Amino acid sequence: MNVDFTHHQAAHCENGVISNLLKHKGYQISEPMAFGLGSGIFFVYLPFLKVNFAPAVSYRPMPGLIFKRMCKRLGITIKREKFKSPENAQKALDSLLKKGIPVGLQVGVYNLTYFPDDYRFHFNAHNMVVYGKEKNEYLISDPVMENVTSLPSEQLDLVRFAKGAFAPKGQMYYPTNVPTDLPLEKAIKTAIKATCRYMLAPVPLVGVKGMRTVSKSIRKWPKKVGIKKTNHYLGQIVRMQEEIGTGGGGFRFIYGAFLEEAAEILNNPVLKDLSKEITTIGDLWRDFAIDASRLYKNRSVEFDGYNKIADKLLVIANKEELFFKKLKKSI
Amino acid sequence: MKLNDVPQDKSNLESAGFKELCYGVDEEGNYGTKTSSGWNPKKIALDQSLEYINERIAGFKQRAQAKEISPIQYYMELNRMDLIVLSDYVGKWQWQVKRHFKINVFNSLSSKMLKKYAAVFNVSVAQLKEIDK
Numbered sequence: 406m407n408v409d410f411t412h413h414q415a416a417h418c419e420n421g422v423i424s425n426l427l428k429h430k431g432y433q434i435s436e437p438m439a440f441g442l443g444s445g446i447f448f449v450y451l452p453f454l455k456v457n458f459a460p461a462v463s464y465r466p467m468p469g470l471i472f473k474r475m476c477k478r479l480g481i482t483i484k485r486e487k488f489k490s491p492e493n494a495q496k497a498l499d500s501l502l503k504k505g506i507p508v509g510l511q512v513g514v515y516n517l518t519y520f521p522d523d524y525r526f527h528f529n530a531h532n533m534v535v536y537g538k539e540k541n542e543y544l545i546s547d548p549v550m551e552n553v554t555s556l557p558s559e560q561l562d563l564v565r566f567a568k569g570a571f572a573p574k575g576q577m578y579y580p581t582n583v584p585t586d587l588p589l590e591k592a593i594k595t596a597i598k599a600t601c602r603y604m605l606a607p608v609p610l611v612g613v614k615g616m617r618t619v620s621k622s623i624r625k626w627p628k629k630v631g632i633k634k635t636n637h638y639l640g641q642i643v644r645m646q647e648e649i650g651t652g653g654g655g656f657r658f659i660y661g662a663f664l665e666e667a668a669e670i671l672n673n674p675v676l677k678d679l680s681k682e683i684t685t686i687g688d689l690w691r692d693f694a695i696d697a698s699r700l701y702k703n704r705s706v707e708f709d710g711y712n713k714i715a716d717k718l719l720v721i722a723n724k725e726e727l728f729f730k731k732l733k734k735s736i
Numbered sequence: 737m738k739l740n741d742v743p744q745d746k747s748n749l750e751s752a753g754f755k756e757l758c759y760g761v762d763e764e765g766n767y768g769t770k771t772s773s774g775w776n777p778k779k780i781a782l783d784q785s786l787e788y789i790n791e792r793i794a795g796f797k798q799r800a801q802a803k804e805i806s807p808i809q810y811y812m813e814l815n816r817m818d819l820i821v822l823s824d825y826v827g828k829w830q831w832q833v834k835r836h837f838k839i840n841v842f843n844s845l846s847s848k849m850l851k852k853y854a855a856v857f858n859v860s861v862a863q864l865k866e867i868d869k
Contacts, residue, residue, distance in 0.1 A: 437767070458792075515816070523786060572824065640785050644781045647777065652759050658767075659759050694778070697781075702780050
């Protein structure tokens with residue numbers, strides 16, 4: 406059982422899988438296009454929710470949402486199935502592969518043996534494509550990997566039935582119905598409008614306002630929780646922003662690539678200018694990461710350093726507010 | 737970010753020999769992609785986070801060896817789990833697992849339950865009861 410499948414590496418697994426599955430069907434939907442159409446750019450701060458012993462900060466919406474929105478906006482039907490037993494999950498997967506259908510899987514990262522050890526934690530919303538089976542080995546296209554890989558079926562069972570938050574329950578999915586003419590222009594406009602709505606939401610924990618709240622919190626942390634924890638918290642913010650799967654700069658560069666494509670499709674040169682603007686903002690996010698990492702590496706006890714970092718975040722928030730207001734008007 | 741500036745620092749990705757994909761612009765300002773072997777600020781953040789976690793694990797190990805807490809709590813930390821993940825794996829409610837953190841409750845656990853925990857942590861029951869030095 407072997408499907409002729411072309412693997413393309415992606416920065417982020419969710420967009421990567423859908424982009425690869427659609428390319429397999431003959432639709433040229435790039436990763437940035439999938440990301441943009443799913444309104445992938447986001448910001449949320451949940452101080453009462455602790456992830457890895459630090460307040461939760463996310464630069465992206467809930468797992469699965471980018472995918473869902475994109476399919477809805479393009480009119481693509483996706484068949485999803487969950488299973489109770491690994492045996493049935495395997496049977497269903499095998500029968501699809503026999504029919505020559507590459508299948509998307511939601512999996513847990515902890516038992517993915519080909520991942521670097523330091524990245525193996527209990528995160529259950531990773532995505533990959535299985536495109537074949539040779540004897541007991543499943544052929545796997547993991548979008549964050551440079552090349553295709555494979556896993557023995559016992560190992561695949563483990564990652565498909567990982568437990569905990571977002572437990573995948575063997576979930577598999579594949580597009581069943583894709584319109585011949587994708588309504589790209591309309592979908593791009595809807596997606597951009599939605600993105601602006603989320604980023605400019607009048608809620609203190611979401612979008613631009615969420616960044617301002619984080620900035621305020623950073624100023625308070627050294628006194629409130631001590632330098633050690635503050636450094637750990639800052640480290641987590643940087644990790645969420647730059648770690649594998651974000652494409653760097655908190656997804657800003659992928660969004661820039663999307664706007665560049667959108668400018669051409671909609672024949673709207675303003676979007677190209679805005680693509681350049683978000684690229685500059687992405688660079689500011691990277692500067693923020695550099696400064697934050699210096700701060701906790703030097704373990705400085707100066708509160709001033711934390712205020713400077715907070716100022717930097719505030720500048721970014723202001724620039725993004727302007728950016729999304731312009732973006733809203735450009736459509 | 738310019739494609740030429742896509743960082744190629746040493747990182748924790750190296751152990752598995754892979755590079756990640758980054759988006760950036762070329763000299764004309766058009767978007768493209770390039771792989772990156774890693775970026776120092778990221779490595780510092782990750783190492784710092786691992787250090788924090790390892791410190792926690794060491795603390796739980798000490799307390800478990802001193803029989804202040806049950807080894808289950810130590811093994812949970814060691815496997816980077818939390819209550820949600822662990823209780824899901826052993827098929828118990830979170831409050832039940834939390835109860836098992838108490839040393840006297842742990843000592844009265846049935847051998848069936850101990851086996852379950854040992855399997856989840858991928859250790860023998862003996863190792864579960866007596867943490868290796």
